[in-house]
Amino acid sequence: MRLLLIEDSARLCATLSQGLRQAGYAVDTAQDGHEGLWLATENSYDVIILDLMLPGIDGLSVLRSLRERGRSTHVLILSAKDMVEDRVQGLSLGADDYLTKPFSFDELCARVQALLRRSYGAKSPILHLGGLEIDTLSRQVSCQGREVRLTPREYGVLEVLALRCGSVVSRRELWEHLYEFEDETSSNVVDVLVCSLRKKLGSGVADVIQTRRGRGYILVEDKEP
Amino acid sequence: MKSLHGRLTAWLVIGSGLLLVLGCLVLNSLITARLQSDLDAELITKATALSTLTEQEDGAVWLELTEGGMPEFNAPAGGKAGKAGAAPEYFQIWRTDGSVVARSLSLAGRDLPLRPQPASRPLFLDLKLPDGRPGRLVEFSFQPRHEEDEPYAQTRRDTGPLEVTSVTLALASGRQELDAFLASLRGVLIAFVLALLAGIFVLVRLSMKVSLAPLEDLGARLTVWQVESLGEELDLAGAPAELAPVIFRLNDLLKRLQESFGRERMFSANLAHELRTPLAELRSMVEVALKWPPGQAATASVLAEVRTIGLQMERIVTNLLVLARCDGGLQKVLPSEVPVADLIERCWGNVAAEAERRGVVLRSTVPEDLRIHTDEDKLALILSNLLSNAVSYGEPSEPVTCSAAVVSGEIALRVSNRTAALHPDDLPRMFDRFWRKDSARSDGEHAGLGLSLVRALSTLLGFTVTAELERGAVLHLTLTGRVA
Numbered sequence: 001m002r003l004l005l006i007e008d009s010a011r012l013c014a015t016l017s018q019g020l021r022q023a024g025y026a027v028d029t030a031q032d033g034h035e036g037l038w039l040a041t042e043n044s045y046d047v048i049i050l051d052l053m054l055p056g057i058d059g060l061s062v063l064r065s066l067r068e069r070g071r072s073t074h075v076l077i078l079s080a081k082d083m084v085e086d087r088v089q090g091l092s093l094g095a096d097d098y099l100t101k102p103f104s105f106d107e108l109c110a111r112v113q114a115l116l117r118r119s120y121g122a123k124s125p126i127l128h129l130g131g132l133e134i135d136t137l138s139r140q141v142s143c144q145g146r147e148v149r150l151t152p153r154e155y156g157v158l159e160v161l162a163l164r165c166g167s168v169v170s171r172r173e174l175w176e177h178l179y180e181f182e183d184e185t186s187s188n189v190v191d192v193l194v195c196s197l198r199k200k201l202g203s204g205v206a207d208v209i210q211t212r213r214g215r216g217y218i219l220v221e222d223k224e225p
Numbered sequence: 226m227k228s229l230h231g232r233l234t235a236w237l238v239i240g241s242g243l244l245l246v247l248g249c250l251v252l253n254s255l256i257t258a259r260l261q262s263d264l265d266a267e268l269i270t271k272a273t274a275l276s277t278l279t280e281q282e283d284g285a286v287w288l289e290l291t292e293g294g295m296p297e298f299n300a301p302a303g304g305k306a307g308k309a310g311a312a313p314e315y316f317q318i319w320r321t322d323g324s325v326v327a328r329s330l331s332l333a334g335r336d337l338p339l340r341p342q343p344a345s346r347p348l349f350l351d352l353k354l355p356d357g358r359p360g361r362l363v364e365f366s367f368q369p370r371h372e373e374d375e376p377y378a379q380t381r382r383d384t385g386p387l388e389v390t391s392v393t394l395a396l397a398s399g400r401q402e403l404d405a406f407l408a409s410l411r412g413v414l415i416a417f418v419l420a421l422l423a424g425i426f427v428l429v430r431l432s433m434k435v436s437l438a439p440l441e442d443l444g445a446r447l448t449v450w451q452v453e454s455l456g457e458e459l460d461l462a463g464a465p466a467e468l469a470p471v472i473f474r475l476n477d478l479l480k481r482l483q484e485s486f487g488r489e490r491m492f493s494a495n496l497a498h499e500l501r502t503p504l505a506e507l508r509s510m511v512e513v514a515l516k517w518p519p520g521q522a523a524t525a526s527v528l529a530e531v532r533t534i535g536l537q538m539e540r541i542v543t544n545l546l547v548l549a550r551c552d553g554g555l556q557k558v559l560p561s562e563v564p565v566a567d568l569i570e571r572c573w574g575n576v577a578a579e580a581e582r583r584g585v586v587l588r589s590t591v592p593e594d595l596r597i598h599t600d601e602d603k604l605a606l607i608l609s610n611l612l613s614n615a616v617s618y619g620e621p622s623e624p625v626t627c628s629a630a631v632v633s634g635e636i637a638l639r640v641s642n643r644t645a646a647l648h649p650d651d652l653p654r655m656f657d658r659f660w661r662k663d664s665a666r667s668d669g670e671h672a673g674l675g676l677s678l679v680r681a682l683s684t685l686l687g688f689t690v691t692a693e694l695e696r697g698a699v700l701h702l703t704l705t706g707r708v709a
Contacts, residue, residue, distance in 0.1 A: 009505075011510075012502065012505055015509045015513055016513075018513060019509065019516070022513065053498065080497055080501035080502050081494065081497075081498070101501040101502060102504040102508045105513055106516075
């Protein structure tokens with residue numbers, strides 16, 4: 001999953017992006033409103049984490065501009081402003097969630113995850129797809145009761161495909177969800193990741209991830225006998 | 226709580242009531258005195274008539290009063306005689322030895338009271354008459370005239386002095402009519418006072434209701450006043466002249482209160498931001514490090530960052546404490562002779578690293594021998610903040626200049642730097658706590674307390690600090706005050 005973090009505090013920006021990457025997200029960062037708005041407009045993100053007091057354009061203006069341009073990306077406001085009016089204003093302008101500083105990093109991850117589930121219409125943090133069980137909070141996968149150890153990227157591929165179960169996801173889309181804006185890896189890396197994922201899931205359910213030539217990949221729910 | 230209505234009503238009603246009672250008492254006294262004087266005059270007239278009818282000769286004294294001559298004295302006590310329907314009156318005449326010369330028939334042999342030592346001056350007193358009625362008595366001594374037998378009298382004068390006998394006459398008459406009149410007069414006066422008081426009470430309440438209505442309106446408006454209402458103004462039009470200055474001052478006060486609230490809100494928001502952001506950094510750093518423990522080198526880096534954040538927060542708290550102590554008058558001043566040029570050099574040392582990084586140099590024209598009598602540590606804090614401000618927010622590679630001039634015992638110490646970031650509108654606000662030109666407050670190194678600290682410490686040391694923007698490009702921060 002790909003996130004955009006717009007935060008002017010260099011220290012907080014570096015820490016959060018490092019933590020979120022460790023948690024398996026691809027994270028782009030911006031430290032002022034102009035750069036943040038440009039990145040949010042030019043790229044496709046699953047969630048944008050947005051500070052309010054930013055140099056250049058303030059966070060609320062960034063949010064307003066995004067919504068005016070028809071971008072419906074989920075936005076989580078992260079701000080030191082804790083007044084009810086601030087929250088109401090942020091949420092009224094189209095933010096999906098509001099978290100005041102200081103905050104727990106786990107809570108931030110949980111809220112990001114909740115927004116991701118909302119993006120794909122999933123209610124529960126645990127996805128059941130036949131014999132496949134994906135816990136999106138702990139990022140653990142089990143296949144027919146057997147725990148499957150995945151790298152963050154492999155998990156990312158599986159999560160995107162699972163959340164869009166039954167729909168074809170292009171290599172480009174998968175790549176965009178997994179890699180950051182400045183990453184120069186080729187989209188062929190997605191094929192490598194899918195191949196590795198199939199191996200780890202095992203022969204029993206390996207064919208739940210099917211290739212659609214020229215279009216991408218699709219996760220088909222494994223109907224257990 | 227006593228109301229203005231209640232107080233004014235009580236004072237006016239009680240005050241006017243007392244005046245009315247006093248007036249009625251005076252009136253009553255005057256009327257009583259006048260009527261009693263009339264009664265006494267009447268008694269004297271009758272007594273004088275009786276005295277003229279009293280005669281003496283050769284030690285014998287008698288009253289020449291024919292029966293029916295003065296019928297009011299004829300009726301026996303308790304009876305209705307003499308004048309038809311008239312109450313009886315009484316008289317009695319004594320010799321000096323106390324023997325009775327004559328008494329009215331109305332006394333029926335009883336006596337009127339007699340003073341032990343009668344005098345010729347008439348004495349009046351109230352008494353209970355023999356018939357039980359209240360009455361008034363006049364008593365005086367006189368010498369009865371001699372028999373009007375002129376030849377005999379002439380003869381006696383020729384042969385020697387006449388024998389003279391003094392007698393005492395007492396005459397008493399009823400006063401019930403006077404008392405009844407006076408009683409009815411007092412009743413009328415009391416009723417008049419009560420009616421007048423009731424009228425005054427009603428009038429006072431009505432007039433106050435009308436007159437104090439604007440005051441009550443004002444009170445009602447202020448009762449429902451909320452913090453959110455601070456932007457509103459009280460209507461001055463139509464207010465009575467006495468209330469106009471109050472409303473004017475209230476509006477002025479409300480305006481200043483609103484500004485103060487705004488500043489306080491801004492202060493709280495800025496303080497929250499200044500503390501919440503480093504706290505968020507600290508917490509995130511620690512939580513991420515705990516979740517995914519870094520290597521040894523990375524741990525050292527994290528700890529160094531944690532230390533930096535700690536120092537940054539400590540600086541904010543220390544500055545706030547100094548400001549609070551200045552506000553509360555708890556900051557002590559320890560004056561000594563301070564060499565200003567040396568102190569500037571030392572303070573520049575604190576910002577030298579940052580200055581070097583930004584290519585900024587110090588150009589000081591402060592005389593080497595300039596000394597002022599002040600608190601060195603606090604002046605150092607002021608200068609360090611001024612120089613730090615000039616280095617951090619001045620144009621890179623442009624010098625910071627320091628100059629000082631002493632005129633008529635007053636020093637003007639100036640720190641100047643080129644800047645393109647400021648607007649003249651910023652000058653009045655730049656000494657506010659947590660004020661930063663950058664509303665995003667992105668710079669973690671500065672909290673916006675430096676210049677407010679400069680102002681608070683300057684005031685403490687008896688200096689005044691002012692900001693001036695020359696041609697919109699050069700900021701001068703000047704410290705002025707007495708040298709000694």
